[in-house]
Amino acid sequence: MLNTLSKLKDSLEKRNKENVLRSLNPEKQGIDFYSNDYLGLAQNATFQEILLKEINQQPHLLKGATGSRLISGNSNFTMEVEAYIANKHKVESALLLPSGFVANVALFSAIPQRGDIVLMDEFIHRSVRDGLRLSNAKRSKFAHNDLDHLEKLLKEAKGNCFIAVESLYSMEGDFAPLEKLTELAERYNAFLIVDEAHAFGVFGYGLVAQKNLHKKVFATVVTYGKGMGMHGAAILGNQTMISYLVNFSSPVIYTTGSNDFHAMSIKKGYQFLENNSNLSQKLQENISEFRKINLPTLSDVQSPIQILPMRNISSAKKLQQHLENKGFLTFAAVAPTVKEGEERLRICLHSFNSKEEINQLTTIIKEFI
Numbered sequence: 001m002l003n004t005l006s007k008l009k010d011s012l013e014k015r016n017k018e019n020v021l022r023s024l025n026p027e028k029q030g031i032d033f034y035s036n037d038y039l040g041l042a043q044n045a046t047f048q049e050i051l052l053k054e055i056n057q058q059p060h061l062l063k064g065a066t067g068s069r070l071i072s073g074n075s076n077f078t079m080e081v082e083a084y085i086a087n088k089h090k091v092e093s094a095l096l097l098p099s100g101f102v103a104n105v106a107l108f109s110a111i112p113q114r115g116d117i118v119l120m121d122e123f124i125h126r127s128v129r130d131g132l133r134l135s136n137a138k139r140s141k142f143a144h145n146d147l148d149h150l151e152k153l154l155k156e157a158k159g160n161c162f163i164a165v166e167s168l169y170s171m172e173g174d175f176a177p178l179e180k181l182t183e184l185a186e187r188y189n190a191f192l193i194v195d196e197a198h199a200f201g202v203f204g205y206g207l208v209a210q211k212n213l214h215k216k217v218f219a220t221v222v223t224y225g226k227g228m229g230m231h232g233a234a235i236l237g238n239q240t241m242i243s244y245l246v247n248f249s250s251p252v253i254y255t256t257g258s259n260d261f262h263a264m265s266i267k268k269g270y271q272f273l274e275n276n277s278n279l280s281q282k283l284q285e286n287i288s289e290f291r292k293i294n295l296p297t298l299s300d301v302q303s304p305i306q307i308l309p310m311r312n313i314s315s316a317k318k319l320q321q322h323l324e325n326k327g328f329l330t331f332a333a334v335a336p337t338v339k340e341g342e343e344r345l346r347i348c349l350h351s352f353n354s355k356e357e358i359n360q361l362t363t364i365i366k367e368f369i
């Protein structure tokens, strides 16, 4: 016991020395340029009123699920909402999960089988990699958004081949070339899986839906903790794939279901996003405002995530602290969240940021770098 604890302590001390120790800190006060609440739904009073009204009218929505969805924990309402979601995304089936992390682990641990291979973008989210650690499939990384590299790996691949990408990369703020990826997948009979965590809501129901690629993508993961400001996720795809998950995916089977309030709030979230498309327009205006000053960002002109490369951990952290002292909350992404030597400042833009706030932020950054 003592030996184990001292090993844990050593690892923490090593992190501390390297200036990358993580800790859970009290909530910060300041102007939000770091949350994933891109459209402000997490704090939207009108949306909260809608949810409250539903709870008041139907308090049974708060009843605990009481068991696994395969035993006592399923509900007709959750299944209705899953059918509603599938219909919105024009796919056969949708499966609700408590978070995007769980959805990716559920999908990637179960679907790729022994003898299969998963080719993943080098910057794919940790949840995909952790899911694959529970799978018997082989895995290999291709250079970020590098279609030539991917094609080379596809040519060499044996067995069923899956390609795993994010439509909008969370630590780069750039997009996957989805159309070209679907062409490659088609040419090599590979199954494309797209994580839409950061695109959902910001770009309608996500880029797969917006680009009408749903028939060419094997599975899509949309999450409800970012553009929708809540939590949860859905795996979207064909009925056989979803049935397979219900039969073989541990994170679906061996866990208590969510209550109906979760499903209800997601359904109301879809409706709210549909009725408030001005929010994503406002977000795009704010992104353009941010880009006016020409900071050396690596990110796409339409991305709500704007990344500024930093020289090292210390300069990333110093800039974050400097901004925080002035009342602006951003995030210094350092190893192991990003590769060592690729430290960066991550700025998230929102529909609710004012032009003045954005201009103040960019001016402070420009003066600092």
Ligand SMILES: Cc1ncc(COP(=O)(O)O)c(C=O)c1O
Binding pocket: 099, 100, 101, 102, 104, 125, 127, 166, 170, 195, 197, 198, 223, 224, 225, 231, 232, 233
């Ligand atoms: C690309 C990507 N996928 C999945 C997730 C996990 O989603 P959730 O926060 O809903 O667990 C995240 C979260 O940061 C993400 O960035």
